[in-house]
Amino acid sequence: MSILDKFAPLGQSYAQLRELGADPFAVTFDSMRSPVEATIDGRPVLVFGSNNYLGLTFDPRMVESGIEALRTYGAGTTGSRIANGTYLGHTSLEHKLAEFFGRRSAMVFTTGYQANLAMISTLAGRDDVLLLDADSHASIYDGSRLSAAQVIRFRHNDPDDLARRLRRLEGQPGDRLIVVEGIYSMLGDRARMAEIAQVKRETGATLLVDEAHSLGVLGANGRGAAEEAGVEDDADFVVGTFSKSLGGIGGFCVSNLPDFDILRVCCRPYMFTASLPPSVVATVQRGLERMVEQPELRQTLHRNAHRLYDGLSAAGFILGPEPGPIVSVRLPDVAVAATFWTALLQEGVYVNLALPPATPDSHPLLRTSVTAAHTDAQVDRAIATLTKIGAALGVLETNNG
Amino acid sequence: MADFQEIVEHIIGHLRKVVPPGTEIAAESRIVGDLGLDSLVVMNFVMALEDDFDVSLTMDSLAKVETVGDLARTLEALTKR
Numbered sequence: 219m220s221i222l223d224k225f226a227p228l229g230q231s232y233a234q235l236r237e238l239g240a241d242p243f244a245v246t247f248d249s250m251r252s253p254v255e256a257t258i259d260g261r262p263v264l265v266f267g268s269n270n271y272l273g274l275t276f277d278p279r280m281v282e283s284g285i286e287a288l289r290t291y292g293a294g295t296t297g298s299r300i301a302n303g304t305y306l307g308h309t310s311l312e313h314k315l316a317e318f319f320g321r322r323s324a325m326v327f328t329t330g331y332q333a334n335l336a337m338i339s340t341l342a343g344r345d346d347v348l349l350l351d352a353d354s355h356a357s358i359y360d361g362s363r364l365s366a367a368q369v370i371r372f373r374h375n376d377p378d379d380l381a382r383r384l385r386r387l388e389g390q391p392g393d394r395l396i397v398v399e400g401i402y403s404m405l406g407d408r409a410r411m412a413e414i415a416q417v418k419r420e421t422g423a424t425l426l427v428d429e430a431h432s433l434g435v436l437g438a439n440g441r442g443a444a445e446e447a448g449v450e451d452d453a454d455f456v457v458g459t460f461s462k463s464l465g466g467i468g469g470f471c472v473s474n475l476p477d478f479d480i481l482r483v484c485c486r487p488y489m490f491t492a493s494l495p496p497s498v499v500a501t502v503q504r505g506l507e508r509m510v511e512q513p514e515l516r517q518t519l520h521r522n523a524h525r526l527y528d529g530l531s532a533a534g535f536i537l538g539p540e541p542g543p544i545v546s547v548r549l550p551d552v553a554v555a556a557t558f559w560t561a562l563l564q565e566g567v568y569v570n571l572a573l574p575p576a577t578p579d580s581h582p583l584l585r586t587s588v589t590a591a592h593t594d595a596q597v598d599r600a601i602a603t604l605t606k607i608g609a610a611l612g613v614l615e616t617n618n619g
Numbered sequence: 620m621a622d623f624q625e626i627v628e629h630i631i632g633h634l635r636k637v638v639p640p641g642t643e644i645a646a647e648s649r650i651v652g653d654l655g656l657d658s659l660v661v662m663n664f665v666m667a668l669e670d671d672f673d674v675s676l677t678m679d680s681l682a683k684v685e686t687v688g689d690l691a692r693t694l695e696a697l698t699k700r
Binding site: 352362368369370371373379382383386387574575579580 | 657658659660662666670673674675676677678679
């Protein structure tokens with residue numbers, strides 16, 4: 219008997235997956251030769267599963283900024299933001315983020331996960347109600363579990379269901395905090411921001427938008443789904459991450475609320491963890507500048523996204539609802555998905571394997587993501603490789619369309 | 620709105636659509652343990668029930684639900700508010 223016995227069923231599922239040749243949770247990249255080229259077990263692979271949407275991880279100016287900060291400030295801060303872990307870089311990055319979003323205030327967190335954990339658990343207090351999209355990321359669900367508020371889920375991306383649930387709360391005291399994501403991480407679909415913002419306005423609720431996958435991707439300036447929909451004023455809090463478009467790690471929240479800074483002394487996931495290393499902060503700040511300086515990266519990303527989506531769709535794959543940086547292929551069952559994923563890797567294409575219950579329905583997904591750094595030839599090779607394996611496994615719809 | 624037994628019958632009506640034909644369902648049936656439903660199926664059928672009774676179940680209250688009867692009692696309490 220062991221305290222780990224309760225994980226035996228999970229262990230069996232994992233063992234079954236490995237028997238199919240797939241161990242998607244233990245992939246090790248030996249080297250990265252570019253934002254989209256790596257080696258795994260000594261073999262070259264094209265990376266089509268990274269979230270590195272703008273392909274900035276090897277931007278020379280970002281790398282140099284990081285090296286300079288590493289030399290100037292050392293390897294780490296060895297402290298939390300409220301103790302000895304706030305350096306000039308952290309406050310400077312917060313100012314730049316606030317400026318970029320046109321907001322009064324910004325807070326930087328050590329990861330994007332912690333940003334959601336911190337904001338959601340702190341904003342929603344005992345008498346409040348959290349309204350979460352049913353397909354929310356784990357960080358949102360975990361933040362809600364850490365909160366003392368009542369938690370209600372609404373149907374994925376369904377403003378009418380959200381409105382109904384808010385109506386049912388009429389007369390009940392407390393604040394209502396709606397949490398949505400700009401782009402949902404599994405199927406890559408965009409939030410119906412305009413309608414959600416309208417529900418928020420009509421009901422007097424507070425709105426938090428997680429732009430993790432939409433920062434640098436959506437909106438004329440890359441500020442995300444709220445910018446694209448023209449409803450930034452309705453997004454009381456915008457949360458995001460540095461580990462996708464900005465090519466680093468860390469999280470943030472920006473807001474116009476005048477008393478925002480009080481959160482610095484009550485957000486536990488902000489207060490009780492070490493702050494980001496100065497080198498990461500410097501890299502991310504340079505990444506933010508590079509993103510603003512190069513709006514063409516966003517256009518290239520969208521062109522690549524359409525190329526991949528259209529190519530896979532034409533081949534007969536069942537995909538998520540719309541083209542975007544995340545293009546997910548729906549597969550019938552875990553065995554097929556694991557076999558497919560393993561074959562892809564053998565053919566030199568890495569994608570993410572997403573399994574239920576992390577997927578929106580009971581189907582597994584091959585979750586591919588494109589970047590601005592992919593060439594047309596690389597996208598075409600990914601399409602051809604997926605199509606070849608898909609045909610061999612019999613998962614292409616022959617009567618597509 | 621409805622009494623406990625009516626709510627149980629209503630829930631069973633929904634469950635019949637998602638369990639294999641012939642599966643016995645009673646108030647004492649454990650929704651996950653006995654009926655073998657996965658969390659996604661449960662979520663969808665709970666959302667349908669929420670529409671029918673015009674209530675929202677909190678995640679906390681759902682976490683305490685094990686049997687059909689537990690769910691019926693939770694819905695009954697909400698509809699009587």
